[in-house]
Amino acid sequence: MNKPENLIENGIRLDGRKPDELRPIKIEVGVLNRADGSCYFEFGGNKVIAAVYGPREVHPRHMQKSTSAVVRYRYNMASFSVEERKRPGPDRRSIEISKVSREALEPVIFQEYFPRSAIDIFVEVLQADAGTRTAGINAASIALADAGIPMKSLVSSCAVGKINDTLVLDLNKDEDNYGQADMPVAITKDGNITLLQMDGHLSRDEFREALEMALKGCEAIYEMQKAALMEKYPAQLEGDVIE
Amino acid sequence: MNKPENLIENGIRLDGRKPDELRPIKIEVGVLNRADGSCYFEFGGNKVIAAVYGPREVHPRHMQKSTSAVVRYRYNMASFSVEERKRPGPDRRSIEISKVSREALEPVIFQEYFPRSAIDIFVEVLQADAGTRTAGINAASIALADAGIPMKSLVSSCAVGKINDTLVLDLNKDEDNYGQADMPVAITKDGNITLLQMDGHLSRDEFREALEMALKGCEAIYEMQKAALMEKYPAQLEGDVIE
Amino acid sequence: MNKPENLIENGIRLDGRKPDELRPIKIEVGVLNRADGSCYFEFGGNKVIAAVYGPREVHPRHMQKSTSAVVRYRYNMASFSVEERKRPGPDRRSIEISKVSREALEPVIFQEYFPRSAIDIFVEVLQADAGTRTAGINAASIALADAGIPMKSLVSSCAVGKINDTLVLDLNKDEDNYGQADMPVAITKDGNITLLQMDGHLSRDEFREALEMALKGCEAIYEMQKAALMEKYPAQLEGDVIE
Amino acid sequence: MAELHKDYIYNLMVKGEREDGRAFDQCREITIETNVINKAEGSARVKIGETHLVVGVKIQPGTPFPDTPDQGVIITNLELIPLASPVFEAGPPREDAIELARVVDRGIRESGAVDLSKLCITEGEKVWMVFIDVHVLDDGGNIMDAASLGATAALLTSKLPAKRYDLGEDSPVPIRDIPVAVTAVEVGGTIMLDPSLNEESIAGTKLTVTSNQNGDISAMQKSGTHPLTSEQINYIVDIAIEKAKELREKFLVI
């Protein structure tokens, strides 16, 4: 797509959404056999799959922690997930995303229950359309629950951006390419913020508003994550921390 | 060489061979001082050298097997062994060849005699002219015997190919470049097949015939391998497994 | 600079120096907080900084020596230290320089005092102007003393070169680029030679003269190194090995 | 897998049975879904039993190899990512991943499945580069056949994206043949098609046979350390060609 004149007109975005509207979300829990927990997550044009292995032994040994589990997170894009073929293997972008995504999830995991062990989270992006890191965190959070890893809360994530001087929820690829700012956020169910990145241009007031908007988006996603888990595990979740 | 009109005419190949004729073979046993066993093997225009070290300690430790030796095989082409200079170091082709060559030899080695140790086989291609992997396996098999590694049998290897719709033994470079199929095979002295790869085009019947042809080629090579070892170790080989 | 007609005229070099004159030297001892010892060394247009850590634990373990310390030396050029930006990371040149520099310093370190431990020397070239390896060795030698590593002697280093058929001390970049020979040397205070490299063209007699010239240059540097350390550690050095 | 379980599978086999009730020459259930990745020029999701992978084909202009200036280029990659199995590790592909990729690649290349000369844009300068990337998501055994099926299925639905590069109208990838790889394992003298993960773990050797529409063989690969006899090989070739025909007709009609 070439740069459109307006990304939003009369309060309606090019894909028909309202400013505070998320893209459609589809969640499947437990889609993989080998992994201890897994989740397929569609978020608009994004298709990601998360797998969790663990708690399990740590290799190499010197990475063990004596009083808690090591959490590892690998965000990876399939070569065919983007317009221009991506070379296989980690690049600087994916290494940074892996780091902040891990840090977005670590605070909810009871790591101290599993000293000397590893909890490995793998997120594969099969199709990318802006927002892959937030989709990955949403998927990973469900996969952790599916793997039975004890957690204080789910983590829910989405971005807020600015297009044509308007704050909008959950940018798609075109809005990201031609927009003025992008700010991915992740929160726990209590509204504590575990991921925050921003680039572009926001005034101090816009930032405050954007953050509020992101929190609301995350809350909506949280309900969908919970529903997906309830459907798979109807009994166990009654009165559980996930709720 | 540009593509010739015919690779075989009146049953005679461009290098003067008959369809079921091997290229000249020259074998020297024990050509290296540092290695525990070694063999220089010329196979037509191929010049390869194989060295065996072991049984010896395994590094890194976690590669040890508690009940048998680890066999490792490294096939490597010298930069100057081919027309266009090859970049030093392993590439995907050499990694695959190393794997199938190792698997061609493992069944004849009494690995269980040497728990926690390594048997390292190194094959260097100094000059390449199609068939380097078969030359390497032939050389490695002799080098293993030269190193005194207990073996059930030697392993003998050669390829069959198809040129101008005719099955021929042991393709040279031009036949490989312009031919229709190439099928490297390795066997033990009992005719058990330990290596089989094929690419090109063979009908079901051609394949059966080609396999027979390969077995005969391997048997001829086996005799030469045995003779070379007998020359070096006249006494020991009497009545031995190598026979 | 394009190739000048003469690099030396009437016994005066393009930068105004006499043939046996060193470039200006500036030494600062103990410039870093985290390192156990450090030294900033300016040698004409060269700006290098050396840090020493140790004796400390060796990682990975298998690099330990049971009866002495391991000395490691990493010479590294900042990307911006040269005219054409240098790619970050070690290259073949820096690996060789690291090796010969380490070997220039090892003979003066009492390695046997610290079995199973490491003495790590890091030299960063911030600005390069020919002679970086000699500047690095001079800096490292002081940093070792600053770290309190027991040493038999300081090591002092400079190069001799040939320009317009004249032997000159301590080549600068232009003299190096357009000169006829370059020969870096390092010595202990007793005049024992711990580094010697040469490339270019020297007759047997020129070589003898060049070596004498280098030794004198090193002796002058040794006095400056000692003075810099005396200034920082006035009391301790009285009657010490450094003297 | 525990030794006890290995014995169980082995003993079943001796009785002529498989853990999942299949006949020795029977494949597990297969599903293929194409066009699953809209950023790719072609794609397929393949499930064979518990094995699950996605193949994406990316196509873009590039420079031909000097020795084939008038032919397009096919590059096949396969990654055994750690998401797909507890035994896979991150990092550069290991020998098994490389072998799998190269056997898939040879199956396509040697069968002449793609008419490479029609992938030439300007001789010696610009040709279509076809990247086949196999992304394994769940290793339930026999990745080989799933990858091969997926690669062929994805190619059959792939388009040359000429429009995007101002090179005219999009067109399908020029397909000439439909290779299908079928893998058998040998366990204690018994030959079984389409091994499950458990069966793979007790098998000494696999043999993959890739065959064409006319029943000819275009690629073979023995993998593993147990020797095979000529008879075993000829038997596998026969049933693999039969099975390939079945699979082709069922899943890969153009």
Add this chain to the structure above:
Amino acid sequence: MAELHKDYIYNLMVKGEREDGRAFDQCREITIETNVINKAEGSARVKIGETHLVVGVKIQPGTPFPDTPDQGVIITNLELIPLASPVFEAGPPREDAIELARVVDRGIRESGAVDLSKLCITEGEKVWMVFIDVHVLDDGGNIMDAASLGATAALLTSKLPAKRYDLGEDSPVPIRDIPVAVTAVEVGGTIMLDPSLNEESIAGTKLTVTSNQNGDISAMQKSGTHPLTSEQINYIVDIAIEKAKELREKFLVI
């Protein structure tokens, strides 16, 4: 750092104090020296407390990215070399070095600090490539802000070396804005600016806010595993923007 010392710092903090006597919203002493490397097109040496680094800017002609044929390129590298800390190791940059480099880079890029369109020499063919290399010499904490300050200061003194490449007269790098990154840490609910190494080691989370001349935000990065509340974030944003203004006026006047 020993546990005992961590407790000491923590207890001080509870009493409203910092180890070095600063107020919570006070930075350590800062010195910036520019043009310290004459082989670089621009350079700066920055010291913040015990943290010490050198930033060098190298500029040379290169090929633009296909999607921005009329714009120059900025590439930011940061190395945590083992000279600078006993915990840094040689080898390819790790995730913290990569994160630091990318946050410095985004601060400059997203603020529009450099007018990239003026770095175009021949559209689609040749543009200026600006390499910003951050060489950390001593890690005393808060490398982030030192690196950002250094990068901006070095850019402000950088020249396009047109003469060397026969492209006309040298000229300054076209600067449009002056971004400044300010980092705060959160420790047990308390927010502190410009953390020392000891403070960093007990902090659960850092938040870096990069702001422009007009007080707008151009980049943010939360780093670390402790969650933050909206209130904490908004508070940090406010003081970071104030502090950035101070630093800009003190150190980065053009």
Add this chain to the structure above:
Amino acid sequence: MAELHKDYIYNLMVKGEREDGRAFDQCREITIETNVINKAEGSARVKIGETHLVVGVKIQPGTPFPDTPDQGVIITNLELIPLASPVFEAGPPREDAIELARVVDRGIRESGAVDLSKLCITEGEKVWMVFIDVHVLDDGGNIMDAASLGATAALLTSKLPAKRYDLGEDSPVPIRDIPVAVTAVEVGGTIMLDPSLNEESIAGTKLTVTSNQNGDISAMQKSGTHPLTSEQINYIVDIAIEKAKELREKFLVI
């Protein structure tokens, strides 16, 4: 080597003897065979005592370096492959292999052995790239001198393969000088030429001196941790130049 054996060699040496009966300034038996690899543009097999290596020279057109647009390029590689010694390991070359390659390279480059200006095909665009690859097959000590001899011998028999690249007739590589490297070790004050593996293992330092046809020095390298005195160095230089003359006359006449 066992400590006992080291002592034995050392004690012999004190008595003025070497393990293999040579004089201190005597080389082991040398054989050089050229044109041993027909795929290479030049090649040589060198044996010095138990040391055995093959040098292959590959020559192909390439782009000159920007700062020497009218000169060909020489690139020297040396690999210490694990076939050649139980202590060599696979992987990227380590510091000793790199040092060996670079000393061989400097010997050839600094002596002006090859007239690089005659390797220019089209100034600034196309020059001959000469790759000298040293493949060590058996490490019996003093790889340095064997590699240097092999490189020179291979160059002397190398051809520019102009025909293959449609660049006219093949012609010999333009040789101007014949550098020869000679290495001595110092053990407890004694200087020995051409060290065997055992001698190397007890030596503290090696010194390699590469000299030209006219007896001038073109490259030197001290390697190892023992210091040398000026006298020792001057002595080594003298005997190395003598020995180089001998070797040149015996093996390297054009």
